[in-house]
Amino acid sequence: MLSSLYPEVPLEEKQRLFDLVKADPRFEDYLYGCYECGICVAACPSARFYDFSPRKIAQALAREDIELVYEQMNDDIWNCSQCFSCVRCPRKNNPGGLITIMREVAVNNGLKTTKEALAGYTRIIYKIMTTGTQVSPDMLQEDAFPDWGPQVKEVATHLDLWRRALPPETLHTTGLSWQVEERTMLELYTIWKLTGVLDMIRELDEGLHDIMEEVMDDALEDQGFAID
Amino acid sequence: MNVEEIPVMPRGTKPETARSFVPDPEHAPDEDLREAIWELGREGEWIVQPVPEPYYEARTNYGRIKKIPFQKTWHHKSCGQCGHIPGYSTSIFWLNRFLGFDYFDPRDQTSCTAWNYYASATSNQVAQAAVAMRNFSAAYETGYYPLIHCGTSFGHYKEVRHELVHNHDLRRQVRDIITKLGRPFVMPEELVHYSEWMYAIRDELKSRLVYDLSHLTATVHPACHYYKLQSGDAIYDPEIYGGQRTAAVTAVVQSLGAKVADYSTWYDCCGFGFRHILVQRDFTRSFATLRKIEVMREEANPDVVLTHDTGCVTSLDKSQFAAQAHGRNVGVPVMSESQFAALAVGAHPFRVAQLHWHSTDYRPLLTKMGIDVDKAWAEFQEDLAKIERGSMPYLTWEAVL
Ligand code: SF4
Ligand code: SF4
Numbered sequence: 001m002l003s004s005l006y007p008e009v010p011l012e013e014k015q016r017l018f019d020l021v022k023a024d025p026r027f028e029d030y031l032y033g034c035y036e037c038g039i040c041v042a043a044c045p046s047a048r049f050y051d052f053s054p055r056k057i058a059q060a061l062a063r064e065d066i067e068l069v070y071e072q073m074n075d076d077i078w079n080c081s082q083c084f085s086c087v088r089c090p091r092k093n094n095p096g097g098l099i100t101i102m103r104e105v106a107v108n109n110g111l112k113t114t115k116e117a118l119a120g121y122t123r124i125i126y127k128i129m130t131t132g133t134q135v136s137p138d139m140l141q142e143d144a145f146p147d148w149g150p151q152v153k154e155v156a157t158h159l160d161l162w163r164r165a166l167p168p169e170t171l172h173t174t175g176l177s178w179q180v181e182e183r184t185m186l187e188l189y190t191i192w193k194l195t196g197v198l199d200m201i202r203e204l205d206e207g208l209h210d211i212m213e214e215v216m217d218d219a220l221e222d223q224g225f226a227i228d
Numbered sequence: 229m230n231v232e233e234i235p236v237m238p239r240g241t242k243p244e245t246a247r248s249f250v251p252d253p254e255h256a257p258d259e260d261l262r263e264a265i266w267e268l269g270r271e272g273e274w275i276v277q278p279v280p281e282p283y284y285e286a287r288t289n290y291g292r293i294k295k296i297p298f299q300k301t302w303h304h305k306s307c308g309q310c311g312h313i314p315g316y317s318t319s320i321f322w323l324n325r326f327l328g329f330d331y332f333d334p335r336d337q338t339s340c341t342a343w344n345y346y347a348s349a350t351s352n353q354v355a356q357a358a359v360a361m362r363n364f365s366a367a368y369e370t371g372y373y374p375l376i377h378c379g380t381s382f383g384h385y386k387e388v389r390h391e392l393v394h395n396h397d398l399r400r401q402v403r404d405i406i407t408k409l410g411r412p413f414v415m416p417e418e419l420v421h422y423s424e425w426m427y428a429i430r431d432e433l434k435s436r437l438v439y440d441l442s443h444l445t446a447t448v449h450p451a452c453h454y455y456k457l458q459s460g461d462a463i464y465d466p467e468i469y470g471g472q473r474t475a476a477v478t479a480v481v482q483s484l485g486a487k488v489a490d491y492s493t494w495y496d497c498c499g500f501g502f503r504h505i506l507v508q509r510d511f512t513r514s515f516a517t518l519r520k521i522e523v524m525r526e527e528a529n530p531d532v533v534l535t536h537d538t539g540c541v542t543s544l545d546k547s548q549f550a551a552q553a554h555g556r557n558v559g560v561p562v563m564s565e566s567q568f569a570a571l572a573v574g575a576h577p578f579r580v581a582q583l584h585w586h587s588t589d590y591r592p593l594l595t596k597m598g599i600d601v602d603k604a605w606a607e608f609q610e611d612l613a614k615i616e617r618g619s620m621p622y623l624t625w626e627a628v629l
Pocket of ligand 1: 040043044045046047053054079080081082083084085086087095096097099
């Protein structure tokens with residue numbers, strides 16, 4: 001049965017996105033057809049929690065069901081927990097890896113549902129891309145993690161002191177996980193710029209992109225780092 | 229069928245089967261990448277950094293030998309460990325010092341950025357490989373060998389290595405970037421996870437035990453990204469589950485004298501989800517407690533849950549508070565095997581294992597181990613007072629060894 005959830009999107013656009021997924025160099029290595037055995041589903045944590053199935057992902061891609069793949073790129077891929085339990089597939093498929101590729105294409109093409117799925121997450125993108133570490137001790141705030149109990153408040157209250165009570169010298173930080181040298185950070189910015197990752201962010205969140213670009217360009221310029 | 233209805237007997241790590249599995253490298257379903265890595269080295273594609281001697285020889289999934297360095301290790305730290313559960317990394321460093329090993333804790337290191345990649349896909353294959361190779365290059369330039377703290381970094385780097393070996397174009401693009409940074413293009417001979425290093429030193433630790441742990445039961449959560457990604461390159465041991473499950477963590481805990489109990493959902497992930505743990509934790513909380521902690525409790529009633537990855541410790545520990553509020557059958561402390569091992573050989577629970585960063589009550593476990601929790605906490609409070617007064621700027625290594 002053809003998916004009819006996104007009739008307003010022309011078939012050509014769906015085909016274009018599918019072709020981008022298929023053109024990824026990893027695609028061939030991640031999909032060899034599908035037995036429909038469901039072993040991946042049995043192993044999948046997200047399938048237990050959501051209306052979600054790695055088997056359907058592998059199936060839709062293998063059958064080149066353009067409509068269904070488009071629907072999955074909007075409604076399914078962000079449910080995956082990227083645990084890769086599904087790689088026990090007897091056909092040697094990697095449904096989780098296929099989802100990574102579909103996500104990349106979704107971000108690169110600014111899908112509305114992707115922007116929604118990542119709406120609360122963009123501050124983390126800023127953190128990892130500008131500091132080189134994904135999370136920081138000062139993110140442990142009661143209002144951000146109310147479900148983690150009173151211990152989070154304890155950490156937040158004593159943060160500075162508790163960080164100084166860590167023997168490894170590199171961990172005397174609150175704004176990033178460990179001390180990262182300036183040159184290291186600049187090299188990371190260079191990588192983001194040379195590989196088009198910064199441009200990718202523009203598709204997702206233009207404001208975030210502009211802030212990050214300014215931070216990176218200023219830092220690179222100050223230190224005379226040239227990127228051609 | 230409910231999980232409760234599955235008749236699983238609390239048992240150890242001996243499989244209840246007469247069949248035995250003898251791994252044969254000749255019949256491995258994947259190739260040995262390391263040969264290709266040396267070959268590419270000989271062709272001048274990259275510099276291969278050899279594992280420093282002396283090294284331990286461990287067996288991987290298909291019976292191949294993997295070299296695990298003891299010393300001269302460059303510590304590729306983990307975002308979540310250093311940021312939110314710093315006793316994890318501190319214990320790894322402390323164990324190195326305790327054994328008198330030479331190691332290096334770099335500042336010229338970034339995250340592998342895979343947490344972000346698996347959460348948001350805001351990156352691409354070339355960028356991810358460039359980040360990995362920049363870090364490897366930084367390690368090489370110090371003369372120390374990468375030891376990777378995070379299970380996700382380890383798994384992701386194994387994926388990257390596989391892609392770089394097989395994809396000439398990718399190799400070229402990444403080499404151009406690394407060259408532009410003025411760095412050498414280097415691939416380590418082996419990718420080594422710290423839990424493999426723990427496996428290699430398990431007998432050393434056993435000979436230095438301070439506490440008798442024979443009355444303790446642990447359940448082990450094997451980290452997905454450690455052994456599911458590029459599954460051939462993870463440590464297996466015929467003594468542990470007949471070589472059918474990874475021996476990482478379990479072999480160490482057994483060497484320390486504690487009992488490891490099995491449970492039916494061992495293959496399930498912890499529920500971390502990368503994006504979910506940060507912005508959609510209803511999934512994480514439910515999965516971590518209903519599919520992992522409660523099942524462990526019902527089937528094995530462990531004193532502690534031990535694992536070897538950042539995300540797993542975080543999800544399994546922090547998710548229990550909300551479940552407890554709902555009266556669920558949870559309440560088991562969670563930590564890395566590095567923290568548990570450090571405690572077992574005499575490390576301080578707060579100065580080294582830094583358990584005050586953990587959420588679920590760990591005090592009953594410490595008491596059962598034979599550690600005086602109140603005394604240890606009072607000692608730590610004194611340290612804090614000294615830092616506050618300014619008579620000690622930081623808690624130093626000298627003060628904790
Ligand atoms: S990677 Fe995604 S699809 Fe695969 S088992 Fe994990 S949650 Fe399911
Ligand atoms: S395990 Fe593999 S072959 Fe079986 S349904 Fe899933 S993708 Fe298809």
